Amino acid sequence: MKAITTSGWGLSAELVLNTISAPTRLGANDVLVQVHGASVNPKDWKLNYHAAVAFTPLLVNKLPPFFGDDLAGVIIDKGSKVRDFEIGDAVYGMDMRPRTASLAELTRIDQKRIAKKPPSLTFQQAASMPLAAQTALQGLRKGKAEAGKSVLIIGASGGVGTFAVQIAKAMGLHVTGVCSGRNADFARELGADEIIDYTQGDYRNTAGSFDLVFDVTSYESPRTCDALIAEDGWFISTGGDTRSMLITPFYRVFGKHCGTVVVESWTRDLDTLSELVESGKLRPIIDSVFPLAQSQQAYDRSRTGRCRGKVVIEVMA
Ligand SMILES: NC(=O)c1ccc[n+]([C@@H]2O[C@H](COP(=O)([O-])OP(=O)(O)OC[C@H]3O[C@@H](n4cnc5c(N)ncnc54)[C@H](OP(=O)(O)O)[C@@H]3O)[C@@H](O)[C@H]2O)c1
Structure with missing residues (x-):
């Protein structure tokens, strides 16, 4: 072959x-x-x-x-x-x-x-x-995403981000996407309610707070995103550096939670994604x-x- x-x-x-x-x-x-x-x-x-x-x-x-x-x-x-x-x-x-x-x-x-x-x-x-969409689904779940909550998706235009924006909308969240200006209209078409253009300055201290910050670029950490995370809110990453991993257990002390998603493939999660596709909520x-x-x-x-x-x-x- x-x-x-x-x-x-x-x-x-x-x-x-x-x-x-x-x-x-x-x-x-x-x-x-x-x-x-x-x-x-x-x-x-x-x-x-x-x-x-x-x-x-x-x-x-x-x-x-x-x-x-x-x-x-x-x-x-x-x-x-x-x-x-x-x-x-x-x-x-x-x-x-x-x-x-x-x-x-x-x-x-x-x-x-x-x-x-x-x-x-x-x-x-x-x-x-399979890999990118299940990462989005499993990351949102790990960050306790549910209808009515707010999520900031950092990296809204890439492989994982395009799925995360659509799945978060389908779950009923208010979605803010971080992407470059060239992708702003595209991310809005996917369903993002608001867009932050990361090329227009450092938004991390000024963008407000979110129930869930989902960093799908792997560039950020709970430290760099601290001001973005609401009390009792979550920071979920698709990667992260060793230093961030080490402080994860202590982060809860400050009333916030963080974690890393490590994707695994399961029939039931793929079936969930298939249902979203067939109902027109995910492409x-x-x-x-x-x-x-x-x-x-x-x-x-x-x-x-x-x-x-x-x-x-x-x-x-
Ligand atoms: N832990 C896991 O299980 C798991 C699973 C899947 C992926 N990952 C990791 O997650 C990361 C993303 O994967 P991916 O497949 O989504 O990658 P990707 O498709 O290569 O991501 C590319 C996108 O990232 C955007 N981007 C680049 N820099 C950015 C920034 N500073 N802020 C916001 N957006 C930015 C780019 O938009 P512009 O061109 O507009 O900048 C582009 O649309 C990778 O590091 C990957 O290894 C981990």
Whole structure:
């Protein structure tokens, strides 16, 4: 089968299209998916790219392909304990233990990490969702988001942010989005009630206070956002530095809460997202689409940090 591997090793190695063995043995809870779409997330090039590049010479032809988390495709085989999915089902999902390996024509994935694809979405649209949209959903829940509360979403125009704005609106929150001026109208179209343009000065001491500050850029911390968080409010991050992590337990002493979201894929959460899609409350925003052979260019596009929505890879037409 065709799959993405690397051109060699070391930091100058590039992602290249290769022909390798298809996965053979399926676990009892696994399905074998013919992958149609995948997508790029910053962690792909932040962590796994360099790790994979370093170890690829040892792994080539010994382990399955390593790149890509999000997938959308069709089940072509299933393990003996798979009950809720049938061969022929169109599904979407991801599994980061260790990787979905979705930059390949075929891959295995555990049944608990996937759900039926929302019928109204193409494979490419569905492939943009699992990691980023579940991060948005799980982060909002962790920050006790509920109808009537206010949320500040820092990074409203990116992969996670475009989902977070729409899901927060669907939950009934008052949404303020932080983005650059060029994305202000776009974030309003997604449903943001108010916009703060981060290029027009430091808003962090003047923007007022919010029940939830959801930083999806990973740049901020409870310290930098302290003035933005209401009493008994929450700061939730998709990343954060070590110093911020260390003060997390003490932050509660001051009547505020903070935490980090570490996304996991679950059928029930994907089903929740599918319902939002099918009810017209959520739509994936696609920044750009690349063919599988141009996965390196797709990574490079994501690495600019300027994407509006998601970078998608078409694995099979
Ligand atoms: N912990 C987890 O489980 C988890 C899961 C998913 C993602 N993450 C992390 O979350 C972060 C965001 O992921 P992503 O997929 O959303 O990234 P992304 O799509 O690459 O984010 C790009 C967006 O960020 C905006 N942006 C850049 N600087 C900004 C700033 N200072 N203030 C506000 N917006 C800014 C850009 O808008 P402009 O071009 O207008 O600046 C662009 O629209 C990454 O660090 C990723 O690794 C963590």
